[in-house]
Amino acid sequence: MQTYFFILAALLYLGCAFLPSERRLPISIGTVAGWLLHGGALMADMFAPEAVRVGFGVMLSATLWVSVAAYWLENRNFSLDSLRVLVLPVAAVAVILPSVFPGNMVALTGKSDWFLWHIAISILAYSTLTIAAFHAVLMVLQESRLHTRPGPAQSGWFSMALDRLPALLTMEKILFRLIAFGFILLTLTVLSGVVFSEQLFDKAFRWDHKTIFTLLSWGLFGLLLAGRKWQGWRGRTALSFTLTGFAVLLLAYVGSRFVLEVVLHRILV
Template identity: 50%
Template sequence: MTILLYALTAILYAGLAVCSWQGYRRDAALALAGGQVAPAPVTGTPSRWPMQLSLFAVLVLHGVLLHQTIFRTESMHFGFAYMLSAMLWLSVGIYWIESFFFPLESLRLMVTPVAAVACLLPMIFPDVRILGFAANPVFKAHFIIANMAYGLFALAALHALLMIYAERQLHPSRSNEATGWLSRWLETLPPLLTMEKLLFRLIGAGFVLLTLTLISGVMFSEALFGRAVRVDHKTVFAVVSWLMFGAVLLGRHFYGWRGKVALRWVLASFVTLLLAYVGSRFVLEVVLHRMTET
């Protein structure tokens, strides 16, 4: 049953990505042939509802899969693969909500293929840690908040990559000019100022959640290990990423950071955050084959 859920979830994510890709290719072909190309659907129009409902159904299926594989009978199993899967699930969920307020069809073409791969990772890397303290209410709060922060920042990173590509196309050259369906894809993007506004809204919300993650982590460490701070690689990278995201927000507020400078800071901060848990767990679980409850 679980294997069927893995396969069905990945196939549906991939199917949504293919449908989006074919739509852009069809419109590009019509444009080249001189035909009438339908404008990008406006948020809230009936033509968008089948895709929105389909994406919601996949989110529900992915959520059921995560619940069944992580929260098993009287125990909790978790690892870097589950973290990535949960992170992309939350990212797609946040995207789905935001898509009702912003025209973000282009971002769906980036989010859904990544989610299709991420949802299969726990099946490929099944070695996980059994967390004996999962029933602790402080840990539960810490776990939920941390995953929400990861999800927001993952979506922000994909959003930043999309902005970098769109901004590059504002100054086209023979080497990077978009053609065909890529050109149609870019046409569906909202204005860069709108995308920038959404990006910093995601970062602001993620920063608040990351702050709460660090605070709840201190409380959890005090309750479980008898000391407020455990100085290890995970803590160091988490604090460094918090400082970097804070610097991005301060730079935006006081110095008006925007464009390539802000986007590169966002990507660097997200990579640092990934190293805080996903990177370290990958090394321990896959490279060194070590299982701990830290």
């Protein structure tokens, strides 16, 4: 049953992604309907009595579920309609991943009470930094459009949506607000994973590719925030750090889990 809800949510996301900007009410209602279907099916698929499903498909789907909510809320406060053409198609793909790559169920018996909190915080961290990466892509497109004279082929609805974005300085403030919040959540994720590894995962902390990539991403975002505060970093420097940090973070969990689950057929927590 969840599979049908996942597919319906994906279709709603795709439909809303490519509606003209003027159809604000259908876009808003369709996005919320898709988000509710996505979330309900995801929760039913993830949780069972005394067990939780983990895997790169579930994690990516949950990350995009939160990212869609973040887009919808931000679009209430600022004119960020062009962000939906980036977020919703990716969410439409992510929403069906748990059906294709289900991962594995992990028994909660004997696990620390903080195990689910660790998963929830890590999903929120990845989601916040995912929407920050989408936001950075939007800023790259916005800056590029400012330096080129739009021709007839560049006057589509997406180009007009770019023209309605807030000023780059406002976009930059939103970006750093997202990065700062995501960095705090990522810090909590790292600390809980390092300090309470044995209680959370029933094994001592170890240096593996997942840990190294996560810490590298954490360092990149931390350096960006420090550079912003002490050196006034902005513009292309900020965008490059954001996209690089996100790419490394993506490799930390989603990339490594994909290799382990799909390529090597290994089941890990």
